[in-house]
Amino acid sequence: MPHFRLHHGVMACALAGVMLATAGCGGTTRGSAEDSGSSSGPTTEADPNATIPEGLAISFLPKQLNNPYFTYANSGGEEAVAELGGEYKEVGPSDANASSQVSYINTLSQQGSDVIVTAANDPSAVCGALQQAREAGSAIVTYDSDTDPECRDAFVNQASAEGLALVQVEMIAEQIGGEGEIAFLSATPNATNQNTWLELMEEELATPEYEGIEVVDTVYGNDDDQKSFQEMQGLMQTHPDLAGVVSPTTVGLAAAARYLSTSEYKGDVKLTGLGTPNQMREYVKDGTVEEFALWDPKNLGYLAAYTGAALAAGQITGEEGQTFEAGRLGEYEIGAEGEIVLGPPTVFNADNIDDYDF
Structure with missing residues (x-):
């Protein structure tokens, strides 16, 4: 059994960041919205009963590829995307420099990604690219490492x-x-x-x-x-x-x-x-x-993917107090500034x- 430890009454929680990315081809949510002349990005009002459509393009952009931690974390994202009937993609730089993720964000946006899930190497360096991706219809979820809150829709935190x-x-x-x-x-x-x-x-x-x-x-x-x-x-x-x-x-x-x-x-x-x-x-x-x-990194990636899917479907908008179901992990509630906490750490x-x- 996991050995959980609570410290000073604070339960460390994990948040995973998810960014929804969909290829701009037929069958994807974002592609369908563009065909009808409307945006399929997160809506201004949440509908908790909205159905998550199949075919969502959900892309993971870690700090760097071939990092064992992110390889394991993103395997949870791939698991969740499969459960959701979506299209999983993983891209990223070979180094963890501040601006190394920008070109990947731009490419994912141009490809019509529904959800982009990213762990930011720098809180500000990727903000411009993320904002452009949001304007183009992508839901943006950060996980493991956040950006400035105004640059994304939700942050899945590995722990408080x-x-x-x-x-x-x-x-x-x-x-x-x-x-x-x-x-x-x-x-x-x-x-x-x-x-x-x-x-x-x-x-x-x-x-x-x-x-x-x-x-x-x-x-x-x-x-x-x-x-x-x-x-x-x-x-x-x-x-x-x-x-x-x-x-x-x-x-x-x-x-x-x-x-x-x-x-x-x-x-x-x-x-x-x-x-x-x-x-x-x-x-x-x-x-x-x-x-x-x-924390369990695989669960972090898994939660990030479900967060992105809930955003893309309009079940949540990232506002404090909203709740959504995250597959095998159960129900989660959004906290202040769009933060979602995974759970207590293991020693x-x-x-x-x-x-x-x-």
Whole structure:
């Protein structure tokens, strides 16, 4: 069974971002609307009883392709699109630079995508392209990493930012005994979710409860395995008295664990953050890492796809308080600024890590 942990009364929830994209050919919702001279994008008034049409073109645009986290997350999106009788597509850049997603958004819009689901590499860089896609009739859903709220219709959040910050602070504090120097190994400097978590973690660590802990550095591995490995190595050279590292990115956490596992710091320097069981299993079993946390990425992608479909069908418009059904995950309610929360995070350790395969 999943081991769920609630922190300070905050349940971390996951939100997945979905963008609806439909090819401009016969049989798609958006194509039919264009034939009749009307738009099939999200309507101004929601009809909870509206039927989701078959043939919706739902496209996923992750931060980058060939990232194991997004490969697994998007498999949930593909599952949902199949259930909905839609057309699934995945496109994206090979790097996670701020503006690398713009050309893909433009192409999906030109192709007549009903729904575009994207994890933004930068909160503002993709906004112009997303707005143009919305004007052309695409429903825009962000997942994992949000844009500015006015640039999309809904945001599927993997977890509440406060909940994820708290779980990571509590894990590292417990592992280092409540005192010592720590550092952060993040993804890209402009990643919306990463920066939000870092800010909230620093705020929490500034409270009297954690007065014995000092944050001495924040470095960025750009969600690249080798660069993250090198940044972890650099942290230990710069801060030889480091007690622990928090890496709120799956790529960074695995790379940092790989460095520590063969270094003199193994077992002494504590490492935690957000990771996947398959990436971290060997490091938990060999004693490099005690525990880490994450939501189920597959469910994140799955929820994002259903969110996009509900938007395209007019069941929801992204307004706070609206509800919709998300297949096997059940009913969800939209929160403030169009945010939808997936559910509580899971904490993985030696006791339960073999119960998961992703």
